[in-house]
Amino acid sequence: MRLRLPSERPTEPPTGYKIAHPVLSQDGTRAGFTGVSLGGALPYGVVAEAACVYGLRHRPPHRRCDCGFHCVHDRAAAEALLCADEHRGAVLLEVSVLGAYLRFERGFRYARQRVRTVTVGRCACGAGACALADAGWGRVGWRGLAPACEACARGRGVAVSLGGFARLAGDGVRVVGGGGIEPGGAGAGPGGGAVVDGLGVPELVAEAALLQARLDWFQAQLARLGQRGDTAGPQG
Template sequence: MRLRLPREHPTTPPTGYKIAYPVLSHDGTRAGFTGVSLGGGSPYGVLADARCAYGRRHAAPARRCDCGFHCLHSLTETLGLTCVGAHRRAVVLEVSVLGSYIRYERGMRYARQRVRTVRVGPCACGRAATRFADAGWGRPGWRAVAADCGGCALGHAGWTFGEFGELAGGELALTAEEGAGGRRPDASTVTELMAEAALLQARLDWFQGRLEKAAGRGYRDSAL
């Protein structure tokens, strides 16, 4: 007797999380995303259907293949993926899982998705991003964009989050995560910095006094 996995019939689409790179078409008329591993060469829009990345004719997701969209159940685990050096400039997508899907312990593999929210990390300088700028790389027909604070990539083409959302052609919410450079220091940090500044000033005053004494002694010696 062959056992079958239980079938689910959710009343609302399941929610999942994944990382991706935002991209723009070469003519600047469309926006989308591209994956970080399997299927990374096929950018997708806000609403998209999965295809087999190996060119097979079966519908995704097939049980004997690893095709289809992939996502994780946990937002925290997905955010952790952006700590990997190769994925530092990736964004975090919150998606609605549509169509058929296969559930695993940590996530799902599924046929269709709608991107609802895009979490944009900080600029490479650490400050909160205010726009997307040309990342300097891309796929055939698409160029990747990355988070920018508005000052680090002034010489590159840039798009506001609103402009990117319009080009994506769907109801898309984009939020910028606060960078380390944008956080306000707490009271203890300010006190420590003031104490260090006072100590440095005292050492500078002592050093200046020694220099003045040495300069005065050198003048008297040269006058003899």
């Protein structure tokens, strides 16, 4: 006789923790995440539904498959994953577990999720991060991002402030620095900068770096068009 665990019917969605890489769409209008292991090739948004990465037609989470979203119960366990070399540029997500789920000793495997809070760690140089900048890798149509301070964000080409990432991701997600400071709030901004019109000085620097990168691209395109016009010669 096979014993089955009792079904759970929680009054509120369970809370879980996981890590992911932040990503920005090629046109810079959308923000999302990619997983760090299984399913990492499939970017997802703040509110997302899982699909079987093996292309099977069953609905995740299937008991005889490992498809579905994954998270752990303990925040400290998720933070420990950020110590691995390959995960240093990832961020910590606090999620609501939605839909059907399977409970395990350390976490859940489940069908749907809502990302509630994104916690961004420090820049690779050790300074507090005020932006998410080009990480030097990506997926088709998506550019990988990593935490960056205001100095490092200037040299990355593409960067978006923490508040800007939250606006692009949408659905009410909160993006906070490692110290728990939420961009746009009162007091000092990430890294201790003063707030100007609801944004910290480091955030404004990151936004300026992003605008400068777009301006450089625009000027390069104009120069290219000008060169083509010069070489075309007179037309009769």
